[in-house]
Amino acid sequence: MSVLSDTAVITQRQLRLLTRVPEVLIFSTIQPVMFVLLFRYVFGGSINTGQPGGYVQLLMPGIFVQTVAFTLAGTASGLAEDMKKGLIDRFRSLPISQSALVVGRTLGDSLLNIVVLLVMGIAGYVVGWRPSSGAGNVALGFLFLLFFGYALSWVGALVGLSASDARVVQNVSFIVTFPLTFLSNAFAPTTGMPRALQYFAEWNPVSTMVAACRQLFGLQNQFGATAGSFPSEHPLTTSFFYIIVIMVIFIPLSLRKYRNSAN
Amino acid sequence: MKSIIAEQLVKTYDKGKIRALDGLNLDVEEGTVLGVLGPNGAGKTTVVRILSTLLRPDSGAATVAGIDVIKNPEKVREVIGLSGQYAAVDEILTGYDNLVMFGELYHLGKKNAIIRANELLERFSLTDAGKRPIKTYSGGMRRRLDLAASLIVKPKVLFLDEPTTGLDPRGRQEMWGVIQELVKGGVTLLLTTQYLEEADQLADEIAVIDTGKVIARGTSDTLKKQVGGERLEVVVEAAHVAKTLEIVEAISGIKPSFDEGLRQISAPVSTGSQALFEVLKAFDSAGIHALDVGLKRPSLDDVFLSLTGHAAEIKEESK
Numbered sequence: 001m002s003v004l005s006d007t008a009v010i011t012q013r014q015l016r017l018l019t020r021v022p023e024v025l026i027f028s029t030i031q032p033v034m035f036v037l038l039f040r041y042v043f044g045g046s047i048n049t050g051q052p053g054g055y056v057q058l059l060m061p062g063i064f065v066q067t068v069a070f071t072l073a074g075t076a077s078g079l080a081e082d083m084k085k086g087l088i089d090r091f092r093s094l095p096i097s098q099s100a101l102v103v104g105r106t107l108g109d110s111l112l113n114i115v116v117l118l119v120m121g122i123a124g125y126v127v128g129w130r131p132s133s134g135a136g137n138v139a140l141g142f143l144f145l146l147f148f149g150y151a152l153s154w155v156g157a158l159v160g161l162s163a164s165d166a167r168v169v170q171n172v173s174f175i176v177t178f179p180l181t182f183l184s185n186a187f188a189p190t191t192g193m194p195r196a197l198q199y200f201a202e203w204n205p206v207s208t209m210v211a212a213c214r215q216l217f218g219l220q221n222q223f224g225a226t227a228g229s230f231p232s233e234h235p236l237t238t239s240f241f242y243i244i245v246i247m248v249i250f251i252p253l254s255l256r257k258y259r260n261s262a263n
Numbered sequence: 264m265k266s267i268i269a270e271q272l273v274k275t276y277d278k279g280k281i282r283a284l285d286g287l288n289l290d291v292e293e294g295t296v297l298g299v300l301g302p303n304g305a306g307k308t309t310v311v312r313i314l315s316t317l318l319r320p321d322s323g324a325a326t327v328a329g330i331d332v333i334k335n336p337e338k339v340r341e342v343i344g345l346s347g348q349y350a351a352v353d354e355i356l357t358g359y360d361n362l363v364m365f366g367e368l369y370h371l372g373k374k375n376a377i378i379r380a381n382e383l384l385e386r387f388s389l390t391d392a393g394k395r396p397i398k399t400y401s402g403g404m405r406r407r408l409d410l411a412a413s414l415i416v417k418p419k420v421l422f423l424d425e426p427t428t429g430l431d432p433r434g435r436q437e438m439w440g441v442i443q444e445l446v447k448g449g450v451t452l453l454l455t456t457q458y459l460e461e462a463d464q465l466a467d468e469i470a471v472i473d474t475g476k477v478i479a480r481g482t483s484d485t486l487k488k489q490v491g492g493e494r495l496e497v498v499v500e501a502a503h504v505a506k507t508l509e510i511v512e513a514i515s516g517i518k519p520s521f522d523e524g525l526r527q528i529s530a531p532v533s534t535g536s537q538a539l540f541e542v543l544k545a546f547d548s549a550g551i552h553a554l555d556v557g558l559k560r561p562s563l564d565d566v567f568l569s570l571t572g573h574a575a576e577i578k579e580e581s582k
């Protein structure tokens with residue numbers, strides 16, 4: 001299957017880029033680790049969770065989800081860079097599967113996420129994160145996070161292939177990911193938000209992902225106005241649904257954009 | 264057999280406002296080199312991108328190695344090599360990594376991709392540089408690596424879009440050598456350039472394009488003849504100018520032009536060396552001592568000027 005081997009070559013290329021520019025790997029792990037420390041020690045003290053184990057238990061799933069959500073920006077800027085340098089022209093003139101470049105890029109970004117999540121998990125453990133649900137459920141949670149990151153990577157692919165300029169890519173990625181990660185239950189309970197925002201936050205895929213991870217890591221989710229709503233009762237099902245919907249929409253759109261990118 | 268045929272290619276941008284190609288026709292005989300010569304914005308890159316399947320024309324048809332570019336782009340990609348106007352290689356990876364990666368994408372398998380990468384690095388004098396990231400390369404090295412990448416699987420048809428733009432004279436000479444080697448190997452080559460001299464050096468035939476159309480086509484010799492064959496040029500002492508004008512006019516049949524500063528008299532002639540012989544004989548019998556007598560063939564610059572009504576603008580190389 002040449003699609004698979006072509007994709008593997010592209011993914012390898014991306015991993016090789018990491019060895020050539022190790023800063024990328026270093027910064028993509030340092031940043032989330034900084035977030036862990038910042039929230040744990042700066043805000044953590046003033047947030048009363050009523051959970052055994054303290055704020056860090058709630059925080060870690062939030063930070064995991066936020067981190068994988070930023071895959072969107074990584075994929076977007078990576079592809080935009082390739083477009084700008086004309087490298088895409090060479091790929092498109094080769095007798096390879098036309099989807100390999102984009103598929104390989106999204107897979108490479110997901111592999112990077114494995115490393116980042118691992119480092120963050122260790123950092124979390126050091127500052128007191130102790131999931132109580134057993135190794136199997138924790139592993140399932142991580143798998144779910146990777147899957148979510150992969151879906152968002154396809155949103156990033158569309159952004160990267162559509163944008164005319166690297167700065168536009170950054171801004172668009174920022175505008176998409178920031179509200180989603182902060183208008184959510186990731187860092188603080190939604191119970192303090194205005195009622196309308198609470199509904200938004202409850203249906204927000206980032207929130208359902210965070211709630212799903214908390215559930216998988218053995219925590220109780222807390223809800224305010226929206227208690228009893230479908231996403232708060234079934235965060236795993238809802239997140240799964242979101243992931244599938246995102247992929248069903250964005251994979252074909254991105255591939256089509258790539259195919260037409262030169263016209 | 265024709266290796267490349269393009270018929271009535273039209274490509275517009277900005278909802279038809281810019282006509283990058285405006286009914287362009289081309290064909291290239293197998294194993295020959297066509298130089299596509301044109302100024303900035305003439306449509307050179309657009310033709311190359313269409314023929315190498317990167318761009319679809321609005322209308323028109325094209326085949327490369329007998330394969331329809333629009334209907335069967337995947338098949339075309341198997342037989343072509345492309346080196347675009349701007350080197351398309353991964354800046355962060357080393358030259359070697361780039362070539363191995365492209366080799367694998369050509370399905371050579373890891374082992375053969377490595378062998379081929381080393382061969383190409385050697386051939387393009389990049390063996391040492393191969394270990395360094397591309398971003399440390401000079402313009403010429405980058406260009407050579409890009410060309411190497413387009414030769415991984417020996418292509419039947421090769422497209423080179425301005426292969427020497429931005430190179431210094433030495434880099435240009437080197438690149439010409441490399442291209443001449445390739446051509447000896449029997450590849451069909453379509454090369455674009457805005458250097459008249461380059462087309463003259465490398466191409467069997469030249470297509471001059473301007474505003475998206477081929478405005479002239481032929482060998483560099485026929486193009487030059489089309490402009491009016493050769494010119495007879497003589498330089499004489501000021502005292503002999505009047506008499507010389509008469510002699511030259513008699514031979515050429517056309518009133519000569521006179522450059523006062525150079526004291527040079529010139530006129531087009533169609534009889535070549537015969538005219539030269541006649542003028543010398545006439546000078547001899549008139550007792551005129553010529554300071555300089557010669558036949559000058561028109562340069563491609565003259566060709567361009569007379570065909571388009573404007574000079575070829577050569578990009579200022581700013582480095």
Ligand SMILES: Nc1ncnc2c1ncn2[C@@H]1O[C@H](COP(=O)(O)OP(=O)(O)OP(=O)(O)O)[C@@H](O)[C@H]1O
Pocket residue numbers: 276277281282283301302303304305306307308309310348457
């Ligand atoms: N993507 C695009 N959008 C709008 N106009 C374009 C686009 N690409 C090319 N053009 C226009 O089409 C015309 C032909 O461009 P092309 O790049 O083929 O010229 P060229 O002969 O390669 O020039 P150069 O010597 O500068 O490389 C130009 O007027 C150019 O501005």
Ligand SMILES: [Mg+2]
Pocket residue numbers: 307308309348424425
């Ligand atoms: Mg061009």
